[in-house]
Amino acid sequence: MLNYLWFLLAALFEIAGCYAFWMWLRLGKSVWWLAPALLSLCLFAVLLTRVEAAYAGRAYAAYGGVYIVASLFWLAAVERTRPLASDWLGAGLCLLGAAIILLGPRLGWR
Secondary structure, eight states, X not given: OHXXXXXXXXXXXXXXXXXXXXXXXXXXXXXXXXXXXXXXXXXXXXXXXXXXXXSHHHHHHXXXXXXXXXXXXXXXXXXXXXXXXXXXXHHHHHHHHHHHHHHGGGGTOO
């Protein structure tokens, strides 16, 4: 259950870090946006290592689904753009895939 918290926090910090770079490069904000961007991306990397998985690649693959869902929430909350129904459908499928990747080995699927 703690894995979900790590995934959620990692997604928040990864999206925030990438968004800060976006602000600097795409929206012409101050170069000082890079400081919180780098700190946020470092925290993302540390948080993702907290996930209980036997292999890093499996943790990263499962995280992808969480990242997609979190990105849509970011789109709505920070960028004030409403995700489409197709966005949510795609995110749900990705989250299902992430759950299969993360739980598959525990269920004895080989």
